[in-house]
Amino acid sequence: MRTSHILLLCALGAALLSSVICNNAIGPDNCCFRFYPRRMKKSFIKSYYMTDDRCPKTGVILVSRKSHPICADPNLSWVENIMKSLDMESL
Known part of the structure; x- marks a missing residue:
């Protein structure tokens, strides 16, 4: 009886460990x-x-002068303008 309990505990432990690793x-x-x-x-x-x-929402992360990340919607006109401006500066 004890052997079956130990085997059951090992199987349960392996199942829990695999879910944590995943x-x-x-x-x-x-x-x-x-x-x-x-x-x-x-x-x-x-x-x-x-x-x-792979993110659920498409977004752009704007990095402030003080290095703070700010999430913004890339479809908004003001975000598009900032992105275009920064692209032009990098050329």
């Missing part, structure tokens, strides 16, 4: 779940980068 799979690091609601001046932004394709 949750730590490699995934996107920076995703935007909420966007900054207000317009920002271009002078406050030093760079930007797009979120990973």
Whole structure:
């Protein structure tokens, strides 16, 4: 009887361990779940980068002059203007 209990405990432990390991799979690091609601001046932004394709929402992360990341909707006109302006500066 004890052998079957030990075997059952080992199987249960292996099942729990495999679920924990699966949750730590490699995934996107920076995703935007909420966007900054207000317009920002271009002078406050030093760079930007797009979120990973695996994120649930497509977003752009604007990096402020003080290196704070700010999530923004890339479809808004003011965000597009900042991105174009920063692209032109980098050329």
